[in-house]
Amino acid sequence: MSSLQPVRGTHDLLPDEMRRHRTVVDAARSVSSRYGFEEIATPIFEFTNVFSRTLGDTSDVVTKEMYTFEDKGGEMITLRPENTASVMRAYLSNGMQQLAPCRFFSHGPMFRYERPQKGRQRQFHQLNAELIGVPDPLADVEMLTMGAHILKELGVLERTTLEINSLGDMDSRQAYRELLIAYFSTYESDLSADSRARLTKNPLRILDSKDEKDREILSGAPDMAASINDDSRCFFDTVLERLTKLGISYSLNTRLVRGLDYYCHTAFEFTTTELGAQGTVMGGGRYDGLIEQMGGPATPGVGWAAGIERLSMMINEPVPDSMPVSIIPIGDVAFEKGFALANDLRHAGFNIDFGVSGNMKKRMKRANRVGARAAIMLGDDELARDGVTVRDMETGEQTEVSFAMLESQLDRYR
């Protein structure tokens, strides 16, 4: 075993895996553009406070998962653990308030310091979609519809479940929070250590605790739906009605809270049972307070993120790229001629394989290995007749073709 190990939790994307990733990204880019989304990219690192101020001091991401370091100028820098905060920072930095509403699609690597396991890495890749500046529940529906559309395009929608919940608006959340603190305080000594730490800082997170004792206590906890005010209730009902009208099935999950503090109203996850312990393939929700919290004007927003690795594990093997035509020269004169021919054909749009060395047998072997659909053979015989021999690599059929007719004869191998 070599000592040249990649950093734990990171992986090389070799051609087969890269092709899967590209399939996922291409589908998302194509579908999102039909919904009016434009692609952007933000830097993979930001000042630490872009994340620490927005994700919540008690979120796992901030407390234990960020890759943070001091750069040579003494600035605290963090590799982005998610993309929503970065996109909102970009929205404010570039004065895009005037362009609202904005629809942004992006994708790229994210970094979280966690123990790697199936479907979880320290550097992983996400698709991101954000719709900024639309307070109407229709925006939530549009994001969900688009997400489902992308999953359908990838052929995985039927193998996922859309779980959805409403956290209510800020007032509802605050009211519920107080109810929860009051309730859990009476059981404080029985709660798990994690839950006890969250009791005053972020009691909502206790709701999705998996601890057995916590679950028992939870069964008597006040219901979130009961403390959601009428406006929020109405908002959520509209979302659900629209989903039903569009034929998007969902499953209400009142325990669904999500890990980041900035969510309100709609919270959702598309989950699957196919990826071991990691069920979530796409997750997001509404974050109306986020931009204001970052120092911008009060601006609503909805968005989601999807795991590219997780999706790529669920899709069918993509078809390989277009197969090349190999040029097989025999002899020095033919080599020069073949080299020039390769150049001409590449400029004409053909995918050409041209090896620099080897006898004919080796070159044929190589043509086979790279999956060539045809081989162009040229030696003294062909040169004397000012043409080449084209061999169909599947049927083995060979025909002589003049240089003048070559491109048109090759068209079927494009």
Place this chain on the structure above:
RNA sequence: GCGGGAGUAGCUCAGUUGGUUAGAGCACCUGGUUGUGGUCCAGGGGGUCGCGGGUUCAAGUCCCGUUUCUCGCCCCA
């Protein structure tokens, strides 16, 4: 941060109660074919048995430590 499983050729793996020079399949190279691949036949190269220590006449095999991978817990994409 905590727990389970694993680490032998480029890849997937076998290797008996510890006992010759550590094997197979695939892949690779050469030849059978001096201008013909994918099939077939023959031959060949390739190993710090993760690393370090210990037990033993003898360790891939047993013991301890360590490291990496992997699956799970927590949490998330």
